[in-house]
Amino acid sequence: MRKFFRPEILKKRLLTGIAHEITVHSEKKPGLIQFKMNALEDADIARALYQASRAGVTVDLIVAIPAGCVPAYRAFPRISG
Numbered sequence: 001m002r003k004f005f006r007p008e009i010l011k012k013r014l015l016t017g018i019a020h021e022i023t024v025h026s027e028k029k030p031g032l033i034q035f036k037m038n039a040l041e042d043a044d045i046a047r048a049l050y051q052a053s054r055a056g057v058t059v060d061l062i063v064a065i066p067a068g069c070v071p072a073y074r075a076f077p078r079i080s081g
Helices: 007-024 043-054
Strands: 032-037 058-063
Touching: 007 032, 007 043, 043 058
Parallel strands: 032 058
Antiparallel strands: none
């Protein structure tokens, strides 16, 4: 597990990691993105996660304060509360 502590590089590294997971995703090796966070409020990160989900990557989010994140049912078909 990698942790990124410097705020100035965090967003760029997350977006790069999400894009990479979309690229390497295949039937033989399914992609998986797992995030544990307090809140998801960054629109670019949310859009990238939706894009990954639409590409078939499993997106597993543990969000302590989900108020800022309103998932679309079609984008995340396996939502559990």
